[in-house]
Amino acid sequence: MENQQVLIDRLPSGKLKSDDYRLVDGPMPELGPDQVLIKTIAFAITAGTRAGLQGSASYAGAPAAGRVMNGTGVGEVIASNVESIAVGDRVTAPTGWQQYAALMADLVTVIDPAHDPIHYLGPMGVNGLTAYFGLLEVGKPKAGNTVMVSAAAGSVGHMVGQMAKIQDCHVVGVCGSDEKGRLLTEKLGFDRSVNYKDANYRQSLKEATPEGVDVYFDNTGGMILGSALFRMNVGGRIACCGVVSQYDTDTPEPGPKGVPGLLVNNRITMQGFLLFDFADHYARARSDIYGWLESGRLTSLQDEVVGLAAAPEGFVDLLSGGNVGTRIVRLDQ
Amino acid sequence: MENQQVLIDRLPSGKLKSDDYRLVDGPMPELGPDQVLIKTIAFAITAGTRAGLQGSASYAGAPAAGRVMNGTGVGEVIASNVESIAVGDRVTAPTGWQQYAALMADLVTVIDPAHDPIHYLGPMGVNGLTAYFGLLEVGKPKAGNTVMVSAAAGSVGHMVGQMAKIQDCHVVGVCGSDEKGRLLTEKLGFDRSVNYKDANYRQSLKEATPEGVDVYFDNTGGMILGSALFRMNVGGRIACCGVVSQYDTDTPEPGPKGVPGLLVNNRITMQGFLLFDFADHYARARSDIYGWLESGRLTSLQDEVVGLAAAPEGFVDLLSGGNVGTRIVRLDQ
Numbered sequence: 001m002e003n004q005q006v007l008i009d010r011l012p013s014g015k016l017k018s019d020d021y022r023l024v025d026g027p028m029p030e031l032g033p034d035q036v037l038i039k040t041i042a043f044a045i046t047a048g049t050r051a052g053l054q055g056s057a058s059y060a061g062a063p064a065a066g067r068v069m070n071g072t073g074v075g076e077v078i079a080s081n082v083e084s085i086a087v088g089d090r091v092t093a094p095t096g097w098q099q100y101a102a103l104m105a106d107l108v109t110v111i112d113p114a115h116d117p118i119h120y121l122g123p124m125g126v127n128g129l130t131a132y133f134g135l136l137e138v139g140k141p142k143a144g145n146t147v148m149v150s151a152a153a154g155s156v157g158h159m160v161g162q163m164a165k166i167q168d169c170h171v172v173g174v175c176g177s178d179e180k181g182r183l184l185t186e187k188l189g190f191d192r193s194v195n196y197k198d199a200n201y202r203q204s205l206k207e208a209t210p211e212g213v214d215v216y217f218d219n220t221g222g223m224i225l226g227s228a229l230f231r232m233n234v235g236g237r238i239a240c241c242g243v244v245s246q247y248d249t250d251t252p253e254p255g256p257k258g259v260p261g262l263l264v265n266n267r268i269t270m271q272g273f274l275l276f277d278f279a280d281h282y283a284r285a286r287s288d289i290y291g292w293l294e295s296g297r298l299t300s301l302q303d304e305v306v307g308l309a310a311a312p313e314g315f316v317d318l319l320s321g322g323n324v325g326t327r328i329v330r331l332d333q
Numbered sequence: 334m335e336n337q338q339v340l341i342d343r344l345p346s347g348k349l350k351s352d353d354y355r356l357v358d359g360p361m362p363e364l365g366p367d368q369v370l371i372k373t374i375a376f377a378i379t380a381g382t383r384a385g386l387q388g389s390a391s392y393a394g395a396p397a398a399g400r401v402m403n404g405t406g407v408g409e410v411i412a413s414n415v416e417s418i419a420v421g422d423r424v425t426a427p428t429g430w431q432q433y434a435a436l437m438a439d440l441v442t443v444i445d446p447a448h449d450p451i452h453y454l455g456p457m458g459v460n461g462l463t464a465y466f467g468l469l470e471v472g473k474p475k476a477g478n479t480v481m482v483s484a485a486a487g488s489v490g491h492m493v494g495q496m497a498k499i500q501d502c503h504v505v506g507v508c509g510s511d512e513k514g515r516l517l518t519e520k521l522g523f524d525r526s527v528n529y530k531d532a533n534y535r536q537s538l539k540e541a542t543p544e545g546v547d548v549y550f551d552n553t554g555g556m557i558l559g560s561a562l563f564r565m566n567v568g569g570r571i572a573c574c575g576v577v578s579q580y581d582t583d584t585p586e587p588g589p590k591g592v593p594g595l596l597v598n599n600r601i602t603m604q605g606f607l608l609f610d611f612a613d614h615y616a617r618a619r620s621d622i623y624g625w626l627e628s629g630r631l632t633s634l635q636d637e638v639v640g641l642a643a644a645p646e647g648f649v650d651l652l653s654g655g656n657v658g659t660r661i662v663r664l665d666q
Contacts, residue, residue, distance in 0.1 A: 255591065260571075260605060263574065264573050270593065272593060
C-alpha cells in the first residue's frame, strides 16, 4: 500500500512555482508508540504556509527540500496506539500534503461527530480561530467602530468582516478584484469594499471610511498597511496577523511610512499575534463560531481543489489572489 | 517696557537653521480676562518641538512665520486676573520663547513652593512625565526585564533609564557618543550603553542585550527602531514616544523593515502615546518623581544656555545631539 505525498522539491527562490514541489508515492507510514494513523480527507492551503518556506524568517518552522509539504488537514483514524482516540474518529491534525500520516496523539484533535469536519479547515480551524482571536482579543472592536480588513475575501479576512458585523461594527474590506468586493458586500454583509489594485485606491479607501478606522485587521502588510495607517483614528488598534504581500518574494519592501510617527501622533497600537498563544481558549471560540454558523450569521466560503496533484498549482494561484475564502484540497479516494 | 521675543522667521525647509528665527523687542502683553501675566525664568528646548515646525504632520499644532516660538517655561506671576493664582506664584506654562507671556489661567500650573521650579522643565515637567508614563504605562516593564532606550542621554531618555533601574530592570541606553555612554553607565546607573554611530553598532547592541529586549522606549524611530525590532523578545513592548531621527528633515525615511513581519512572529506590541492622554495622573507621577529625586534614586541632568538670543543655536545644536539631559534656556534678567 502506498502513500501519495507532495514533497518540497526545493525551497522556492523568489516567487513560488508549482514545480518547486514533487508528487511521489512514498511508503505507508508505520504506527509508533503514542501515535495514530490518519487517512487524510482534505487539507487547507493558506497564505501563511508560504511564510514557512522562508525558513527561519517565519514562525512556521523550517521546512526543507525532500520533506512532505506541511499543512493542516482533517481525516479519519484508521489505526491508533492511544486509548483516547479510536479507529473511525474524525480528527484535525497537521497531516501535511499526503494521503496517510502517522502522528503523535498530542498533535491530533478529535472532531465533535455532530460537526462537518470540513469546518475544521475553515471557520472552526486555524483560519476561523485566527479571525476570532485577532479581531476580538487584539483588535477589541466596540459597537459602532469602523473595522477595516485586508485580504478580505481570503480565508481569514472573510470571517473577520462577518465577525465584526456580529459586533455591530461598520466593516470595510480591502481585496484585489471588484468581483470579490461584490461578494463581500452582497453575500457576506460587508458595508463597503475597496479594490487595492485600482489607481484610485487611496481615495476610495478614504471615501469608504468617512469616520476613519478604529480597528485594522492586517493580513497583508506592505502598501495596504501603509494606507490604513493614514486612516486610523486616535486610539486605533492594528491587529497584525500576517504579511501576505511579503511572503512570495526574496526582496521584502521596507516598512510603511508613518511607523512610528503616525503611531505617536494618533496613539495607535500595532500588535502582532499568533493563534497558538490563544490555545487555552479554542473551545470557547469554536463554540461561539459554531453558534454563528448554525444561526446563519457566519457564512464560510470555500474554494475546492481535488487531488494531491493539483495542490501545488492551487497554492501558487492562492498566492496571486486566485482564491475566494478558504482553499481546500480534497483527496480523491 | 518691552518684551524680548524669539519669533519664527520662516518655517524651516530641510534642516533647521538658527536664522530661521528672529529676535525682536515686542510689545508688553496686555492682561485679558481670566489671564495671568508671567515673567519667564527659563524654558526648555526639546526635540519634540521640532515636530511642531513640520505643521500638520505633528501633534504640536501648527506654528507659523511671525509667531513666537512655542515652548514650556517656568516663571513668576507678575499680574493676575484670577483668584486661584496670585502675584508672586511660581508657575509652569507654555510661555514660549519670550520674556513675558499673558496666558489663560487654565494653561498655567502653580508650582509647589517647596520645589525648585527648574524641576518642572525636567523631571517633573513634560520630559519627566513623558518618561514616567511611557515607561510604566506603555512599556510595562517587569523586574528583571531588559529595557532599551534610544536618545538615552536626552531629556526623556536619561530619565527613562533611571526609572527602569528603579523597576529593577537591566537597562541599555543607545546614544550618539562614547562620552554620553560613559555618563549613562558611570553616573546614572545604566547597565550598558551603545553608540549608534559606531560601525559595529548592531553587533554591539546584540552583545549588550544577551537576553534580548523586553521593553524598548523609542525616542528616535528610524534605524535604531529597526535595530531594536530584531532584538525584541516574544511578547515585547515598544513604547513609541517620538521620532527625533525624522524631525529635522523634509524627506523622512521609510518605516523599518520588520514591520509588521517581526511584530507577528514575536507578538510584539508597538504603541504610540502622547503625554496629555495621562493628564489626570500627573499629580501621582510628580509625587513619585519628587520622591525619587529627594532620595537620590533619580538624577536630573540639565544643560543650560543663557539668554533668548542663544536659544535658536541651542535648538539647532540639540537636534544634532549636542545636549546632555534637558536643555534649558535661562533668561538673563
